[in-house]
Structures are given as structure tokens and as C-alpha cells.
Amino acid sequence: MRIDMNRRAFLTGVAALGAAGLPGLARANVPTPYSFDLMPPLDDEADYFKWMQQNRGEDAAFLKERWSRYRVLLANRDVWDVPNKRAFLLTPREEFVLKQNLNRVYDHAYLDIGFGVTISGPHLVGRMTSVIDVKQGEKVLEIGTGSGYQSAYLSNLTDKVYSIEIIKPLAARTRGIYDGLIARGYTEYKGITTKNADGYYGWAEAGPFDKIIVTCGIDHVPPPLLQQLRNNGIMAIPIGPPGAQRVLKIVKTQAADGNINVARSDIFNGKPVAFVPFTKLEGDVIKGTHNN
Numbered sequence: 001m002r003i004d005m006n007r008r009a010f011l012t013g014v015a016a017l018g019a020a021g022l023p024g025l026a027r028a029n030v031p032t033p034y035s036f037d038l039m040p041p042l043d044d045e046a047d048y049f050k051w052m053q054q055n056r057g058e059d060a061a062f063l064k065e066r067w068s069r070y071r072v073l074l075a076n077r078d079v080w081d082v083p084n085k086r087a088f089l090l091t092p093r094e095e096f097v098l099k100q101n102l103n104r105v106y107d108h109a110y111l112d113i114g115f116g117v118t119i120s121g122p123h124l125v126g127r128m129t130s131v132i133d134v135k136q137g138e139k140v141l142e143i144g145t146g147s148g149y150q151s152a153y154l155s156n157l158t159d160k161v162y163s164i165e166i167i168k169p170l171a172a173r174t175r176g177i178y179d180g181l182i183a184r185g186y187t188e189y190k191g192i193t194t195k196n197a198d199g200y201y202g203w204a205e206a207g208p209f210d211k212i213i214v215t216c217g218i219d220h221v222p223p224p225l226l227q228q229l230r231n232n233g234i235m236a237i238p239i240g241p242p243g244a245q246r247v248l249k250i251v252k253t254q255a256a257d258g259n260i261n262v263a264r265s266d267i268f269n270g271k272p273v274a275f276v277p278f279t280k281l282e283g284d285v286i287k288g289t290h291n292n
């Protein structure tokens with residue numbers, strides 16, 4: 001177990017407060033208006049806490065958890081560049097999990113978010129987002145909004161995030177979470193556009209995209225997603241049989257003669273990772289998956 005028992009007991013108390021409908025500890029309004037120039041200290045824990053409390057008004061207990069997970073992500077090279085370090089440190093994961101999971105929000109684990117699906121672990125979010133190397137102003141498409149955490153992280157890298165979720169009530173719940181957070185001053189989430197649809201077909205009207213991140217597992221790259229990825233664009237996608245996908249980085253390049261080249265590499269060096277399935281919408285009903 002990574003966190004000591006006192007801290008675990010304290011965070012369990014926080015979870016219980018939330019579950020009872022009482023205000024959680026991280027409910028303050030954000031004191032400093034968001035901008036891409038805001039930069040929390042990346043190298044010193046005490047400086048980070050002080051800065052975050054002053055500028056983001058967040059709760060010390062969660063900040064401590066976030067910092068210790070950050071140190072592990074750095075050690076494992078799940079994040080390595082300044083934009084992703086900043087994005088991880090600025091994203092309050094505790095706002096995107098179920099109250100009963102608040103006591104393990106920064107664990108190295110996926111967590112249930114209801115509707116039979118999960119929020120991916122911080123290591124997976126960190127590494128998949130780091131490999132697509134998002135630059136400010138780029139357009140990014142996410143397939144599988146889920147809890148909203150991944151898109152929230154992305155909105156600290158660019159102000160053009162598009163995210164699709166297939167489960168209608170989950171899409172609506174997460175939209176409500178963003179809107180509530182925007183009202184509290186997390187204005188970076190204004191850069192996230194969401195819709196409820198089957199993400200297999202991408203979002204042609206909003207594309208093409210510089211980067212695409214797929215957070216559900218499938219046995220092939222959906223052709224519409226590849227088509228909507230710009231030349232020199234990068235996609236991170238879990239490909240493989242149910243429950244044992246390999247997370248691939250896909251780089252699309254188009255030669256002068258129009259030929260498209262797709263280079264693939266495994267971002268976990270062949271280690272299988274289990275993902276929620278890439279399901280299929282038939283009319284209004286989710287039926288089976290898009291696997292061949």
C-alpha cells in the first residue's frame with residue numbers, strides 16, 4: 001500500500017463527507033484566472049503546495065497525493081516533458097472519481113466510475129498523453145470521455161479538445177462536471193467540446209485532428225479515425241484482443257505521391273494492458289463491439 005494508514009483514514013473521512021452530501025474539501029473557487037502561462041513549481045513539494053493553494057485553492061490532502069503520484073510517474077517515465085508535468089499537476093483527479101473512491105484517487109489503478117466502465121490509472125493517462133506530444137493550439141480528439149479526467153488533463157495542453165462518449169447518461173454526467181468546474185473557475189475546461197455518439201466514426205465536422213487518443217480497446221485502427229488524423233499526426237490507441245490490448249503510438253505520414261504510411265510502436269514495450277471495450281451503437285442501443 002502506497003499511502004500510510006493515517007492518510008488513508010483521513011481520505012476515507014473525506015470520501016465519507018462527500019458521500020453524505022456535505023461539501024468536499026476541494027470545493028473552493030479557483031483564486032487565479034487560468035492561463036497557459038500559469039506554471040506551478042515542478043521540482044519542490046513545499047513550493048508546489050503553497051503555489052497550488054494560493055493559485056488554485058485546492059485541498060492539501062489531495063495535493064499531497066497528487067505530488068507523490070507525480071514523483072512515481074516521473075521515475076517510471078510516464079511523463080517527461082514540462083507541458084505534461086504541468087498538466088498532471090494542474091488536474092484535480094479527485095473531481096472526476098466517484099465519492100467512494102476518493103480515498104484511492106491517485107493510486108496506480110483504474111477505478112470504477114459506474115455504467116460498467118472505468119477511469120484509467122494516472123500512469124496510463126500520463127504515458128498515452130505524453131506520447132501524442134500535444135502542442136498548444138492543436139486539435140485533439142478523444143474517444144471515450146468517461147469520467148472526463150483525460151480531457152481535463154488535455155485542456156492544460158491545448159484549448160481545442162473534442163471528446164466523444166457512447167454512454168448517454170455518462171456523457172451528460174461528465175458534461176455537468178465540466179460545467180460545474182468551469183463555474184468554479186476551472187475555465188480551461190471551456191476548451192473541451194463533448195458529444196454523445198459512437199466514436200468509431202470520429203468527428204468529421206470538427207476534424208482533421210493533430211492528435212487522437214482512444215481510451216477503449218479494439219482489434220484494429222478505425223479507418224475513419226485514421227482518415228481524420230492530419231498528416232504527421234499521432235494517435236495513441238489500445239489494439240488487441242479483449243482484455244489484453246497493446247497500447248500503440250501511431251504516426252501517420254503521407255508521401256508526395258499521396259501514399260499514406262502508418263508507423264506503429266508499442267508504448268509499454270509489449271506489455272498487455274486491459275481496456276474497456278470499444279463498443280458499438282446500433283440506433284440508440286449499445287450492442288456488442290467494433291471488433292472484427
Ligand SMILES: C[S@@+](CC[C@H](N)C(=O)[O-])C[C@H]1O[C@@H](n2cnc3c(N)ncnc32)[C@H](O)[C@@H]1O
Pocket residue numbers: 117118119120143144145146147148149150151164165166167170197198199200215216275276277278279280281
Ligand atoms: C477507460 S474508459 C474512460 C477513460 C476516460 N478517458 C477517462 O478519463 O475517464 C473508456 C470509455 O470509452 C467509452 N467508449 C467505449 N466505446 C466507445 C465508443 N464506440 N465511442 C465512444 N466512447 C466509447 C466507454 O463508455 C468508457 O467511458
